[in-house]
Amino acid sequence: MKKTKRIALITGGAKRIGASIARHLHHCGVDVMIHHNQSSIDAKKLVAELNNLRADSAATVQADLLDQESFSYLIKEVINIFGQLDFLINNASTYYATPIDSVNESSWDDLIGTNLKAPLLLSHHAAKSLKKTKGSIINITDAQIHNPKKNYIIYSIAKAGLATLTESLAKELSPEIRVNAVAPGAILWPESNLEFDDDYRNKVISQTLLKRTGSPKDICKAIEFLLLHAPYVTGQTLSIDGGRKFS
Ligand SMILES: NC(=O)c1ccc[n+]([C@@H]2O[C@H](COP(=O)([O-])OP(=O)(O)OC[C@H]3O[C@@H](n4cnc5c(N)ncnc54)[C@H](OP(=O)(O)O)[C@@H]3O)[C@@H](O)[C@H]2O)c1
Numbered sequence: 620m621k622k623t624k625r626i627a628l629i630t631g632g633a634k635r636i637g638a639s640i641a642r643h644l645h646h647c648g649v650d651v652m653i654h655h656n657q658s659s660i661d662a663k664k665l666v667a668e669l670n671n672l673r674a675d676s677a678a679t680v681q682a683d684l685l686d687q688e689s690f691s692y693l694i695k696e697v698i699n700i701f702g703q704l705d706f707l708i709n710n711a712s713t714y715y716a717t718p719i720d721s722v723n724e725s726s727w728d729d730l731i732g733t734n735l736k737a738p739l740l741l742s743h744h745a746a747k748s749l750k751k752t753k754g755s756i757i758n759i760t761d762a763q764i765h766n767p768k769k770n771y772i773i774y775s776i777a778k779a780g781l782a783t784l785t786e787s788l789a790k791e792l793s794p795e796i797r798v799n800a801v802a803p804g805a806i807l808w809p810e811s812n813l814e815f816d817d818d819y820r821n822k823v824i825s826q827t828l829l830k831r832t833g834s835p836k837d838i839c840k841a842i843e844f845l846l847l848h849a850p851y852v853t854g855q856t857l858s859i860d861g862g863r864k865f866s
Pocket residue numbers: 630631632633634635636637654655656657658659682683684685709710711712713714733759760761762802803804805806807808809
């Protein structure tokens with residue numbers, strides 16, 4: 620029998636790629652729990668926009684993913700509001716340089732915490748609910764993990780760990796739950812990172828086979844494929860990077 624109701628939790632879903640994922644899954648008929656930390660205004664606006672299209676189909680929940688209590692809290696909130704969980708999208712992230720002479724525990728805790736520890740512990744807390752719905756997890760990694768960006772040591776370690784976590788979870792949570800990753804290339808430039816000036820952007824684009832950036836829609840379509848149209852796919856990473864790794 621075809622399932623009528625499906626619920627996705629999207630971490631960091633208020634803005635940028637996370638908001639596009641929320642809109643796209645909602646458009647596919649999935650109800651969405653949009654997690655945010657600081658972007659409460661954006662989250663509320665997005666929830667209003669989506670509920671206007673389909674009543675009671677979106678909600679938001681605030682949590683700092685560096686807080687140990689947040690993981691069980693987020694899953695409980697999804698179940699309280701929607702009654703079930705079908706899809707967990709680990710999208711929230713922090714991203715900044717940590718050259719070797721400046722690495723410290725605080726940036727380690729932050730970058731590993733958001734990019735790796737949170738996906739692991741959210742998956743742990745979500746597993747029981749996802750087993751009931753035969754659900755899926757998507758981890759958003761980074762296409763550059765095989766050629767890590769200089770000075771971004773901790774971020775690169777965290778995303779490489781997330782890629783391995785994807786494979787480990789696929790084994791641990793099978794056969795009920797599928798776990799896959801989407802690895803973006805240059806999709807949306809960071810908003811406040813001066814390193815990403817025009818020269819740098821042009822250099823990155825010239826390194827792609829397709830000679831352009833991608834768009835959040837490209838990420839959304841990959842996620843839609845893995846969640847809704849790929850029942851025999853698990854433990855895989857789909858790179859959406861314009862062929863950058865071949866240049
Ligand atoms: N942008 C790209 O081209 C690109 C390239 C490669 C990989 N990626 C990956 O794709 C995903 C989305 O990229 P993006 O650029 O849209 O991400 P982003 O804007 O850098 O971050 C997404 C969200 O993460 C949330 N976040 C950060 N720290 C948090 C914390 N301590 N607790 C809870 N939430 C926290 C923030 O939520 P609030 O705003 O609510 O605080 C933020 O809006 C990320 O996993 C990123 O690593 C993106």
